[in-house]
Amino acid sequence: MSIFAALRTPCWRCALPWLALVALCWALWQWQQGVQAGQLQVAFARAANLPPQALAEVAQGAVPQGQRVWLAVRDSAASVRIANAWLQGREGVRQWQAVQLADGSWVVIDRGWLARPAGVLLLPLPTGRLLGRWVPRPPAPAAPPARLGLSGEVDGLDWPALAAQLPGPLRQGLVVLDPALRPHASWPVTVAANPAWHYRQAALALLLALLLLVLFRLLPRRFA
Numbered sequence: 001m002s003i004f005a006a007l008r009t010p011c012w013r014c015a016l017p018w019l020a021l022v023a024l025c026w027a028l029w030q031w032q033q034g035v036q037a038g039q040l041q042v043a044f045a046r047a048a049n050l051p052p053q054a055l056a057e058v059a060q061g062a063v064p065q066g067q068r069v070w071l072a073v074r075d076s077a078a079s080v081r082i083a084n085a086w087l088q089g090r091e092g093v094r095q096w097q098a099v100q101l102a103d104g105s106w107v108v109i110d111r112g113w114l115a116r117p118a119g120v121l122l123l124p125l126p127t128g129r130l131l132g133r134w135v136p137r138p139p140a141p142a143a144p145p146a147r148l149g150l151s152g153e154v155d156g157l158d159w160p161a162l163a164a165q166l167p168g169p170l171r172q173g174l175v176v177l178d179p180a181l182r183p184h185a186s187w188p189v190t191v192a193a194n195p196a197w198h199y200r201q202a203a204l205a206l207l208l209a210l211l212l213l214v215l216f217r218l219l220p221r222r223f224a
Contacts, residue, residue, distance in 0.1 A: 013216065020212035027205035034198030044191040052131055056101040064134040064173030066189065071175065073125050075100040081153040090115050094187055096157060098166060107171040112184020132177040133189045
């Protein structure tokens, strides 16, 4: 049986409009995702131009949106090195550390990036203000052999274990220091949102829906 003979049967003909509806719903959803991604990019760009605010004065349940903040360290936990950090074509590590703020809450700071071979640095944190961008947490490594931990060199930070270990509440997000603490280099802050990709997916899904509807209308006339 040819493919056109199979498509001529009633079950296939009835399925085409439903498949077109699914493709149309997917197009609408991708369009909404693109709008939200664009709004996120605008929020990040606007936050970069605002004066820094004290993170300790921000509500502990607040969500980071790339805003500039400053903090003074009251206490700190052990640092952890995040592997597989590539910057300008060079492999290195990012050094993260949980620090306590003036209000008793904790937040993880990104001290900066070090190129390999990266030695173990245990330099004390400065006593003055630290400036940085407060951004959402990076996604956890998806590979099955990924190493999560709280010290040493790992592929990702074990956020639940860190929150359970700290003597105070752990804030959302990560403060990427800018400027970084020497000898580290500043890690670039970018928003994980691509509106153009979502809009392309929406256009492709809409085109698929139109093709399915055209096929539904033309197929019975041509192959009946």
